[in-house]
Amino acid sequence: MIEVRDLVKRYGDTTAVDHLSFAVEPGRITGFLGPNGAGKSTTMRLILGLDRPSSGSALIDGLPYRDLRDPLRYVGALLEARAVHGGRSAFNHLLYLAQTQGVPKRRVSEVLELVGLSGVAKKRTKGFSLGMGQRLGIAAALLGDPKILILDEPVNGLDPEGVLWVRQLLKALAGEGRTIFVSSHLMNEMAVTADHLIVIGRGKLQADMPVGQFIAQFSDTAVLVRTPEAEALRAAAGERGWTVADTDLDGALIVTGSTAPEIGELAAARGLVLHELTPQRASLEEAYMELTRETGEFAHRPAPAWGGADGRA
Structure with missing residues (x-):
């Protein structure tokens, strides 16, 4: 289990992590989300003892990382896949x-096979592609067969097959009761991989809840409606404070702020004919964008004026 307690990290006048508290439970995949500059990488570095907090604490099963015995066997981490000596082979990097x-040599071959790099085990890593580098970084994280995994953007650079492999691997490890903490900017992947989400913005906690609850809480409900009496339905919905928008789907309407049963009951009460009434499931990306709209690194910043002083290119 990972526990972050009132964690603060300042760099001069900049507060990168601002009184952050959360827990990462075993047996599930916890996604760590936030805009660029939100403090995700800094938080992971603090958990792994690579930075010292200004105040607060980051604990692994009640201990700071530096106090763990055999830390590679306890926590596997991927923060920067390319942080590898380019002159070493993949095998020798992991062997080191x-x-x-004290991890046995046979484990090196096992993880290389697991991540699909056995065929290039003796090649120098400086010639590796981005995807191969990611696989090697994951192999290093798995080397000690750890009970906790901390992965920063693990699918970056992987092809679709590699992304699916990582997803299945993480689900299998979580199913064994391990603690999985993974950051990503790929909302579609997080939607099908993570069980729980921790979202931060400008160093502060924004959300800490299951994926389904997050989507429901931070997105508007929407319903696709088809009716030959669109204007009458639009007027009736407006009286209830619901929003009605046109679509490109052969005259269908999108009603937000309501549910399918409520719209059906309203139509019945007004004697309106409905041909279709379909709830539209919001995406994780939509919910995430709604929550973090004001906390992004570039929020409220004016667009640059390209060209010369007269504004011409």
């Missing part, structure tokens, strides 16, 4: 890590 923690 294994020897520092």
